[in-house]
Amino acid sequence: MFISIDEKASSWFTREFEFNKPFSIRMFPQYAGFGQRNKGYSLAFSAEYPANAGFTQEVNGITFYVEGNDVWFFKDTETYLSVDDLNEIQVTFKEEIITAIN
Numbered sequence: 463m464f465i466s467i468d469e470k471a472s473s474w475f476t477r478e479f480e481f482n483k484p485f486s487i488r489m490f491p492q493y494a495g496f497g498q499r500n501k502g503y504s505l506a507f508s509a510e511y512p513a514n515a516g517f518t519q520e521v522n523g524i525t526f527y528v529e530g531n532d533v534w535f536f537k538d539t540e541t542y543l544s545v546d547d548l549n550e551i552q553v554t555f556k557e558e559i560i561t562a563i564n
Contacts (some may be wrong), residue, residue: 463536463549465489465519465526470545471552472522478551479509486511490528491535503535505553 475487492506512518516530526543528536539555545551 464540467521467526467543471525471543474545474551475524481509484524490532494515530547
């Protein structure tokens, strides 16, 4: 599991959620849409505090996290959060390449 949140994405969350820093953003699978990685699921966000975080990353005063029971959605995946040309959040998934050493 690898999650990258760039500076522009961090600024986007600050604008969209209109909270004073510090605050927390939960990233979680939502049963809706046409997910790239997990069919029928898309990545959703909410402003709330962690109960049982399985992953945390702080970027510019925002703690991004995934609850332990949602880690499956990100397993064996590289997730990138950035901002597109229309100034909207963009999520990109790449399968992690796992090499075995014998």
